[in-house]
Amino acid sequence: xxxxxxxxxxxxxxxxxxxxxxxxxxxxxxYLVYDLLSFRHFLSEDLSTQAEIIxxxxxxxxxxxxxxxxxxxxxxxxxxxDVTAAVLYTPDGKIFAKYVRANIVAPSLPADVPQTNxxxxxxxxxxxxxxxxxxxxxxxxxxxxxxxSQWSSRAKSYATFLLMFMLASSFLALLxxxxxxxxxxxxxxxxxxxxxxxxxxxNYEVRALxxxxxxxxxxxxxxxxxLAEIQQQDMALQGANDELQMRTQELxxxxxxxxxxxxxxxxxxxxxxxxxxxKSAFLANMSHELRTPLNAIIGYSEMxxxxxxxxxxxxxxQDVQKIEAAGKHLLALIxxxxxxxxxxxxxxxxxxxxxxxxxxxxDMASTLEPAVAKNSNTLELxxxxxxxxxxxxxxxxxxxxxxxxxxxxxxxxxxxxxMSVDRIETREQQWMRFRVADTGIGISDEQxxxxxxxxxxxxxxxxxxxxxxxxxxxxxxRFAQLMGGNIxxxxxxxxxxxxxxxxxxxxNAETTAAAPPKSKSTATTPAPEPKSQSETILVIxxxxxxxxxxxxxxxxxxxGVIAAVDGEEGFKLAKKTRPAxxxxxxxxxxxxxxxxxxxxxxxxxxxxxPVIMVTIVDNEVAAIKLGASSYMVKPVDRDRLAGLVEQYRxxxxxxxxxxxxxxxxxxxxxxKPSMRWDPVSRRx
Amino acid sequence: MPLKILLVxxxxxxxxxxxxxxxxxxxxxxxxxDGGQGHDLAHSESPDLILMxxxxxxxxxxxxxxxxxxxxxxxxxxxxxxxxxxxxTDRAKAFEAGCDDYDTKPVDFNRLxxxxxxxxxxxxxS
Numbered sequence: 001x002x003x004x005x006x007x008x009x010x011x012x013x014x015x016x017x018x019x020x021x022x023x024x025x026x027x028x029x030x031y032l033v034y035d036l037l038s039f040r041h042f043l044s045e046d047l048s049t050q051a052e053i054i055x056x057x058x059x060x061x062x063x064x065x066x067x068x069x070x071x072x073x074x075x076x077x078x079x080x081x082d083v084t085a086a087v088l089y090t091p092d093g094k095i096f097a098k099y100v101r102a103n104i105v106a107p108s109l110p111a112d113v114p115q116t117n118x119x120x121x122x123x124x125x126x127x128x129x130x131x132x133x134x135x136x137x138x139x140x141x142x143x144x145x146x147x148x149s150q151w152s153s154r155a156k157s158y159a160t161f162l163l164m165f166m167l168a169s170s171f172l173a174l175l176x177x178x179x180x181x182x183x184x185x186x187x188x189x190x191x192x193x194x195x196x197x198x199x200x201x202x203n204y205e206v207r208a209l210x211x212x213x214x215x216x217x218x219x220x221x222x223x224x225x226x227l228a229e230i231q232q233q234d235m236a237l238q239g240a241n242d243e244l245q246m247r248t249q250e251l252x253x254x255x256x257x258x259x260x261x262x263x264x265x266x267x268x269x270x271x272x273x274x275x276x277x278x279k280s281a282f283l284a285n286m287s288h289e290l291r292t293p294l295n296a297i298i299g300y301s302e303m304x305x306x307x308x309x310x311x312x313x314x315x316x317x318q319d320v321q322k323i324e325a326a327g328k329h330l331l332a333l334i335x336x337x338x339x340x341x342x343x344x345x346x347x348x349x350x351x352x353x354x355x356x357x358x359x360x361x362x363d364m365a366s367t368l369e370p371a372v373a374k375n376s377n378t379l380e381l382x383x384x385x386x387x388x389x390x391x392x393x394x395x396x397x398x399x400x401x402x403x404x405x406x407x408x409x410x411x412x413x414x415x416x417x418x419m420s421v422d423r424i425e426t427r428e429q430q431w432m433r434f435r436v437a438d439t440g441i442g443i444s445d446e447q448x449x450x451x452x453x454x455x456x457x458x459x460x461x462x463x464x465x466x467x468x469x470x471x472x473x474x475x476x477x478r479f480a481q482l483m484g485g486n487i488x489x490x491x492x493x494x495x496x497x498x499x500x501x502x503x504x505x506x507x508n509a510e511t512t513a514a515a516p517p518k519s520k521s522t523a524t525t526p527a528p529e530p531k532s533q534s535e536t537i538l539v540i541x542x543x544x545x546x547x548x549x550x551x552x553x554x555x556x557x558x559x560g561v562i563a564a565v566d567g568e569e570g571f572k573l574a575k576k577t578r579p580a581x582x583x584x585x586x587x588x589x590x591x592x593x594x595x596x597x598x599x600x601x602x603x604x605x606x607x608x609x610p611v612i613m614v615t616i617v618d619n620e621v622a623a624i625k626l627g628a629s630s631y632m633v634k635p636v637d638r639d640r641l642a643g644l645v646e647q648y649r650x651x652x653x654x655x656x657x658x659x660x661x662x663x664x665x666x667x668x669x670x671x672k673p674s675m676r677w678d679p680v681s682r683r684x
Numbered sequence: 685m686p687l688k689i690l691l692v693x694x695x696x697x698x699x700x701x702x703x704x705x706x707x708x709x710x711x712x713x714x715x716x717x718d719g720g721q722g723h724d725l726a727h728s729e730s731p732d733l734i735l736m737x738x739x740x741x742x743x744x745x746x747x748x749x750x751x752x753x754x755x756x757x758x759x760x761x762x763x764x765x766x767x768x769x770x771x772x773t774d775r776a777k778a779f780e781a782g783c784d785d786y787d788t789k790p791v792d793f794n795r796l797x798x799x800x801x802x803x804x805x806x807x808x809x810s
Contacts, residue, residue: 288739291768295790296697302793303705331790552806556779642779 008185016177017170024169028162036155040148044119044126047146050080051130055142058088059132062096062139070097077144078102084125085145088132089113096140113141124148187211191220204231276345283341290334297327336471343478350393350482351558352507352535357390357421357432358383364398364405365419371409372417377438379405382420390432391560392483392507400476400487404436404499407472412440415496423505430505431485437498443491451489452477476501483507536560537645538579540570540596541614542588550583550636557642559649567591571599574606581648583641584628586615594626601627610648612641686712687804690731692722692748693766694740698789702735705793711800719743723751726758732804735796738767738778746781753782762803766791 006014054073061069074086074097085107088096093113100107110127119128130142187210194208204227208220301324308317342348365381372379390397401419408417420435443451452473473487480487484504491497537559539550544565551561562577564570567588574582582600586593593613600606610629614636623631630644689711693699703713714729716722720742726734734752738745745765752758765778768789778786785799 288768291789292695292698295768296695296701298790299698299701299705299793303701303708306705306708327790549806556785638782639780 008188009181012181012185013174013177016181017174020173020177021166021170024166028166032155032158032162035158036151039151039154040121040126043146043148043151044128047083047126047128047144048119048130050077050083051128051142051144054086054144055130055132058097058142059134059139062088062090062132063134067097071099073097074099080146082146082149083144084147085109085143087143089141089143091138091140107145109145110143113143183212184216187216187220191216191223195223198227204234280341280345280347283338287334287338291331294327294331294334298324298331301327333471336475339475340471340478343475343482348478348482349558350507351395352391353394353555353560354389354391355394357387360394360398361401361419361421364401368402368405368409371406375409375413375415377409377412377414378416380416380418382418384422387421387423390503390505392503393479396479396483397503400479400501401434401436403472403476404434404487404501408436408438408440408497408499412438412496415439432503432505434501434503435498436501437496439496442493442495443489443497444493448489448491452487535649536562536577536579538570538574538577538582539563540567540582540588540593541585542566543585546585546614546634553638553641554645557645559645567593567596570596574600574609575603578605579609581610581612581645583612583614586613594622597623597626597628612644686710687733688712688714688729688731689800690714690716690722690725690729690734692716692719692725692734692740692745693737694718695737698737702791709797717741719745719748723748726752726761727755731761733800734761734763735800736763736765736783738765738774746777749778749781749783762806764796764799764803 003011003014054077057076058070058073061067061073070088074088077083077086077099078101084101084104086099087109088098090096108123108125114129117130119126121127124147126146126148128142128144128146130144132139132142190211191208194206197206198204207224207227210217210220210224301320304320305317305324308314308320339348361381361383365379368379405417405419415438417436417438420437422433424431424433477487480501480503484507485502487499487501489497489499535558537554539547539554539561541547541550541563542565547563547565551563554561559580562573562579564573568591570582570584571591573579584593584596588596591599593615597611597613600609600611607627611627612630612632613623613628614632614634616634629648632640632644689706691699691702691706691713693702693715694717699715699717703715706713714725714731716725719740722734722736722740723743725731726748736745736749740748745767749763749765752761752763762784763782764785764787765781765783766787766789767774767778775786784803787796787799
């Protein structure tokens, strides 16, 4: 057992015992040595005194050479147990008389006799020499020998006593030490207990008991201070924890609250959406209910007009024309309301096509002739010769311009209405600018603010005088925005108005983000990048019937269509126009569909365009491998084609494999109720 | 021989008016009052073209169109949907059902006639 790892109690006891034992042993040993030395000295003195006495008593016997008397004197030494031998020597060294203790057989007598008095220790014997003289005359020498048995018995008893004493005192010391060590060990042990309790139970409220004001006491003080600090920190931590928990609960409450609010909002949103849907449904129904009788009114009036014209009764025709005009006016109003509700419901979509601007304007101008003539106005058209084509929703463009021009006619009397169109360019793109100016009653600043708001005519009296729903400009404004443009007005009451419509020359399917020019812009920048033809489909087929049918069908779906008669032309057109989708026939002279497909797919600019293979040869695995997006077997299933192009138009075409796995075009005997479109049988 | 048009329309006035106007322009008109009758007449009369109202009793116009287009005997007959529903979804719905063209009521008669002639010519090239 390692002493260093003894308990404090054990160490204290050990220290005490070792220290006291060493002190005792040293003390006892020195005492013993001292005592034995002084006893030896005493023995030597005692033997010398004996020798003097015996020498004196035997002096007479030696003087008279009386040996027997001398022997008697020497034999008196019997009383002295430790004297082993006594010898009287004559001056010449001869033994005169001798005494040897009875139990000693051969005493060791000195070989020579020293002439001086003295004592010596020889072996375990003490020897004394003494001159014997009478009246100053030397007679011989006395020799006494002692075996020091007294000394050794004394030494033995002395040692025994000391040993007993040491044992007793050690025991006493042990008793005392084991009592007294608690002075030191008890506080330490208690401190240890306290520490263990603190660390086991994490209870920082307990305190170590302080016994004495010593170093351990100070240690305990320090420990308690530390505990107090920990307790304080623990409490602070606990407090922070509690607060955190409280905050968490608060937050949870808040979240629950928010969620509830969100749900309420959602419910409200759904309710609003339901309401909106209900409104749309109602409008659609109303529109239906109103259109059905209107259909009869307008239809019958037109028919009667025709019959009157045939019969030659021209006088009655005006009344019928009034009925027809009223019916058409009513229809226009219904259309306006329906348009607006569609715009509000976000259901108004654009049908983009490319058209010649000047042609559309002239066409419209001829339609408007009666309206222009009504208030004795004149219409001036200013159309530059290089106006060119524009891509937009022609119906909506026409509707906007028609509205602006009708308004101009309505609010101008004996004046001039001028319509000018030009092409302007900004940094982002090309714009078409349509300006409709009149010399009519004009619009005040105040009235201009509400001009494009629904159901807000400039003045209530205007409605009475001029008629109209007040929806026309609102719809025109929304249409313009839908196509990525805007309408601005400049006017002065009494002097006339100028309405300017800006539209992108190349409208996008999605509303253009670029801001339309606000004022007359003459900035000319290089022609912008051609807009992506997201609504154009390139049809590559050598069969004119198929080209024609595909074109008609796709145009009906609202696409712009470009057709190519062979692979070479198809590839060139693809490169030039970057269509959104390509439909590709396989069986073609010169370069066949596979060749075109691999050329398209190896051109990085064209590789991303979805290609729909249209063929009578069923080899769709090859088609998909070569990179075709979809594969259709003639006769083309119109539903499927419509579905595919709609998907690609939205930019989320199906994964080719999935399309290929579709059962739609597996066989002619397909029971799916859809129209087969077979150009071969069509030509019969 | 005049072209034969099957007019499927439940509204009496519209039926009468359209019939008379079509006949004035020289077409032969067969009328059906509901979808079921329209479906039957499409088979028995083999018209050159069908003008189909969509909101019909018995069977609506979309269903009739689907049935006719799925049937080999009638699938070649062009169908023009006539509807008073002017929403874009109606148009899509009509094409989805298999209609070849679409027009809204009240019909612009001249426009309708152009569509009729276009479709008949397309199906029967001279």
